[in-house]
Amino acid sequence: MNVRPVGCRPSWLIGGALFVVASCVLVLVLGQANIPRGAVLVEAFDRLTPGTVESGLNPIQKSIVWSLRMPRIVLGLLVGAALATAGATYQGVFRNPLADPYLLGVAAGGGFGATIAFVNDWGDGRGIFDGVQLAAFVGALASVALTWFMGFVGSRERGATTLILAGVAVAAFFTALQTYLQQRNTEDIREIYVWFLGGLTTEGWGEVLLALPLTVVCIAALALSGRTLDVLTVGDDEARMLGMPVGIARLLLVVLASLLTATAVAVSGLISFVGLIVPHTVRMLFGSSYRIVVPMSIIFGGAFLVLCDLAARTLGTASEIPIGVVTAFFGAPFFVMILRTTATR
């Protein structure tokens, strides 16, 4: 285990930022609508800067650039960064390489919340402050709270393992409720499954505006928590000897990571594997200190999801491929690889 006091090199951060910008530009100019690429860039420049530059695009093409492609890219960056950062945090807090953002039952809780909202026609999961989004957010946080509570009640040791097991129980419980509700309301089942598949499809900037504040605050807080995570990685007793209030530190980290995950789930449904494979890739490429893993996960989580979404919306000539299919297609083989390398260690 690498606990040398190694921080993130500035060159990595700059390189990573350039990679993100390059990915965004690439994704912006590609799409099913055949819009001249130069004009797309001019249009984006026009929108993002105070002055007026005429791109020569027709109104529909302008809407495609500003209301479809651009919010989708920003949402991809936010959700990808959120899931990857949350995954990295959970892996550190629980000292478990297989931990992902849905470890504590967030997916099942969020799914149950969304199911309740769909069944009661509270909304359709799109735009800003939609009923489905709020219900998914509340459900996701409720499941984490329940897991935390059960983990403490069930064990005086307050160990990470107990929490993970409690998470399994809570997830099973919420999944059962959710499945029951779906079977009782088969007329809504299609809407619900589409939501479960996850996706960054947006119309306008509603989802981005909803997700932005909380995501940025939590990500910033976690980016500064690298040292805390490094110490926790060594072990609870060792961390206490180093003077760290382990219980409080772990609670704070889990709250931040859970808020991130809940926000991501609320605006984009369940997108798998991002939170698992991005931190691991970063670890292999740059080093295992969380002072490196967290910032680089933020950068590459965003870029990875944006690039996956490019595949999701351009592999078909006219159709959408659910983004969960793309992330899992790359994620599943990767998952096996992680398992193999950890097994041979």
Next chain:
Amino acid sequence: MKFRPLLLIFAALALFAAACGSDDAVEAATEAVTDAAMEDDAAEADAMSEAPQRIVSLNPTGTEMLFAIGAGDQVIAVDNFSYYPPEAPVIDDLSAWSPSVEAIAGFEPDLIVSQGPIEGIEALDVEVLVLPAAVTFDDVYSQIEQLGAVTGHVGEAAELVLQMQTDIDAVLAEVPARETPLTYYHELDNTLFSVTSSTFVGEVYKLFGLENVADAADPDGEAFGYPQLNSEFLLTADPDLVFLADTICCEQTAETVAAREGWSELRAVQNGNVVELNDDIVSRWGPRLVDFVRAVGEAVAAVETAAAG
């Protein structure tokens, strides 16, 4: 999150089940009632006496057909989606989605009308008539005739079929042909799931020579004719007509469509050619199919007028 691939399969299955029946199933269903169909009109009264009097329908379209051919009195229980016609005896807890053989047995049926095979139903030793989702108009008419034959309403079934055919022909006769075909988009829900021409719904639009923009999204049938369109593609395709089959499920209207980002620029929106359909009528293939055809015919005719004026 290791169960995600399973969800995918479920979703695909749900779409598939909701949507299309295989030809095999149609044939099987046809075979099942061949004997019954042999009966001739003269024997109808005789057949009535031995016709099933305790029919359970787990097929909303089948229920509509049963009532339309005058067999409604013989129906004692229908599933929770068979709420048309209003006099159908809906049992709130009777599910066609996950049918309970025991619950069905409780009604002591002498005929069960379903949309697909029901696991374990053989144990009841009751005749089961499977009426899978129609693929062609002929499937619709043959299913009505099958129901007529097994319920002792052969004459009324034949009348209904003739009436439907006459009505549809009348609608078609009133819609003038166009030199360049109009294009359309048929919306199943507001996440842009649509149908291609290879579906039964597509057959209806084919009557009017309309071109489906969604065909490009599922050329090889991988999505079973039910692809999810990319909004960028749809905006670029700019169809002449937009048909909303999600007015009930997703509360979509011409207004909500116009309010979507970028959609206000679409031809269909600007020319008032966004057509609100009843989800149920469009997703079933029963007697109300005529209403669907008529709605499409009126919409097509309206485009004609606008173009001329």
